[in-house]
Every structure is written in C-alpha cells, then in structure tokens.
Amino acid sequence: MEMNSKKLSFEFYPPKTNLGNEKLISIAKELELLKPEYFSVTFGAGGSTKEGTFNTCLDLKEKTNIDPCAHISGGTSNKEEIKSILNSYQEAGFRRLVVLRGDLPSGVGGYGDFPYAKDLLEYIKGAYHNQFHIEVGAYPEVHPQAKSADEDFVNFSNKVKAGADGAITQFFFLPEVYYEFVERCEKENLGIPITPGLITITNKESLFRMANNCGAKIPQKIIADLDKLNDEDVTKYGIDVLTKLGEDLLSFGAPGIHFYTINKLEPTKTIVESLKL
Numbered sequence: 001m002e003m004n005s006k007k008l009s010f011e012f013y014p015p016k017t018n019l020g021n022e023k024l025i026s027i028a029k030e031l032e033l034l035k036p037e038y039f040s041v042t043f044g045a046g047g048s049t050k051e052g053t054f055n056t057c058l059d060l061k062e063k064t065n066i067d068p069c070a071h072i073s074g075g076t077s078n079k080e081e082i083k084s085i086l087n088s089y090q091e092a093g094f095r096r097l098v099v100l101r102g103d104l105p106s107g108v109g110g111y112g113d114f115p116y117a118k119d120l121l122e123y124i125k126g127a128y129h130n131q132f133h134i135e136v137g138a139y140p141e142v143h144p145q146a147k148s149a150d151e152d153f154v155n156f157s158n159k160v161k162a163g164a165d166g167a168i169t170q171f172f173f174l175p176e177v178y179y180e181f182v183e184r185c186e187k188e189n190l191g192i193p194i195t196p197g198l199i200t201i202t203n204k205e206s207l208f209r210m211a212n213n214c215g216a217k218i219p220q221k222i223i224a225d226l227d228k229l230n231d232e233d234v235t236k237y238g239i240d241v242l243t244k245l246g247e248d249l250l251s252f253g254a255p256g257i258h259f260y261t262i263n264k265l266e267p268t269k270t271i272v273e274s275l276k277l
C-alpha cells in the first residue's frame with residue numbers, strides 16, 4: 001500500500017464553553033490541512049454531555065470540509081433515548097459513527113438496553129441499515145474488564161461480525177501488540193481495517209494515569225527516559241516516540257492512524273508532518 005493512501009482521523013471531545021468551541025474549530029481548521037478522512041467527537045466521556053457531541057459535530061460539519069464522526073455509547077440509555085440521538089445524527093447528515101459500550105460513572109448501578117457495544121451495533125444495523133459507516137473499539141492489550149484475553153478476542157470478533165466497517169484501537173506504545181492483534185484478526189478473516197489509535201505525550205502524570213486506566217503498557221525505557229526530562233522536553237521526546245511508532249505501524253501495513261488529540265493542535269500536527277504521508 002502506498003504511504004499516501006494512509007488515512008488519518010483526529011479525535012476531539014466536546015468543549016464545555018463557547019471559548020473552548022472557538023478554539024477547537026481553529027485547531028480543526030489547521031488539522032484539516034493535513035487532509036484527514038474524518039474528525040471524531042467523543043460521547044459522554046469525561047463528564048461531557050450527549051448534546052455536546054451533536055453540537056460539536058455540527059459545528060465541525062459547518063465550519064470545515066471534513067466529515068464529522070459522532071461517537072455513541074449505549075451506557076445507561078434505553079432504546080428510545082438512543083433512537084432519538086441517532087435520528088438527530090441522521091437528520092443533521094452525519095454519516096459516520098464510532099459505536100461503543102461506554103463506562104458507567106461511579107455509583108451508577110447498571111447498563112441500559114445495550115449492555116455491550118455489539119448490542120447497540122445490532123440495533124443500529126437493524127433500524128438504520130447501512131446509513132452509517134461504523135467503527136468500533138479494539139483492545140490489542142485486552143480490555144481491562146475482560147475475563148480473559150481469549151474471551152475478549154471472541155467478543156471483539158463477534159462485535160465485528162455484527163456489522164462493523166472498521167475498528168480503532170485503544171492507544172498503546174509497543175508496536176508488537178498491534179502486529180499480533182492484526183495477525184489474529186487476519187487469521188479469523190475479520191476483513192476490516194484495524195486502525196491504530198495513538199495518544200500524544202505532553203504530560204507525564206496524565207500519561208501514566210490514562211495508561212493505567214486502559215491497561216496500556218508503557219515500555220520501561222520510556223518511563224526511565226521521561227523521568228529525566230522537564231515538562232518542555234517531555235513534549236519533544238513524545239513527538240520522537242510517537243513518530244517512530246507511527247512509522248513502524250505504517251510500514252507494517254496499518255491502514256492509517258487515529259490520533260487522540262485531547263483537543264490540542266500540537267504535538268499531533270508535528271507528528272503527522274514528520275510521518276511525511
């Protein structure tokens with residue numbers, strides 16, 4: 001596959017203020033120059049509202065020329081709530097979704113009508129047929145709540161077979177975990193692109209916290225190197241690490257890269273430019 005056919009996507013979360021919205025649009029306009037396939041917007045993560053996802057997608061659709069991709073998670077919602085959200089996405093002309101289960105906020109008892117992402121995916125396929133291009137989440141290092149790695153893979157495989165068009169991985173730092181996961185998907189003939197999701201490194205503490213939450217292993221060398229660096233050098237170091245990781249993944253045959261931008265232009269922009277796509 002030619003390097004220039006690689007697909008980029010950038011993930012944002014819905015800002016909580018008007019100023020945040022304005023900043024995000026100016027970042028999106030800069031990132032638009034890198035010719036991504038879509039901008040995705042998270043749903044209900046980190047305390048954001050569901051309306052926030054819709055409004056941010058709409059804003060991106062109106063103010064850039066890039067397709068928005070709305071995340072949707074079953075969470076505690078019932079069928080009616082999900083239907084009304086999907087109808088609003090459909091009416092606004094959104095054509096792409098990332099379909100997820102979501103995580104329960106602490107203190108909340110249980111999931112709603114869609115306990116697993118596969119249940120929501122099946123509902124969407126039944127009610128909306130092929131109106132949406134659907135990505136799902138993948139966990140090369142195993143989902144933290146899975147009973148076992150094998151069971152997690154079977155669950156993932158069943159979710160894909162329910163009609164996913166592609167999968168985006170949780171972030172990781174060891175390229176081998178991606179290679180092994182993709183090889184396993186190929187053996188199972190899953191037949192969908194598995195796009196690696198990469199997170200940028202700008203702050204040691206938040207990196208360690210996020211990696212711990214999602215079960216991403218940080219190689220000892222990276223931990224030791226980060227330990228010696230001040231805040232400014234952490235970002236520069238992170239750019240080198242992520243550029244190398246991106247190069248390795250693309251040479252291996254990854255279909256593209258999904259960046260968890262954390263609503264920042266840098267270091268995503270520099271990493272993409274360094275990849276010379």
Ligand code: FAD
Nearest residue numbers: 042043045071100101102116117137143145146152155170
């Ligand atoms: P599922 O695929 O449903 O899997 C969840 C767990 O259940 C796994 O352990 C799986 O093995 C297990 N499982 C699946 N099916 C079964 C079954 N039939 N029986 C028993 N066990 C089963 N969260 C948000 O809240 N908002 C977002 O916008 C968001 N965006 C994300 C984007 C990406 C690319 C990724 C990778 C994650 C995102 N998340 C988001 C986080 C995600 O919601 C959590 O990781 C969540 O814990 C799992 O979601 P899932 O869709 O992968 O779940």
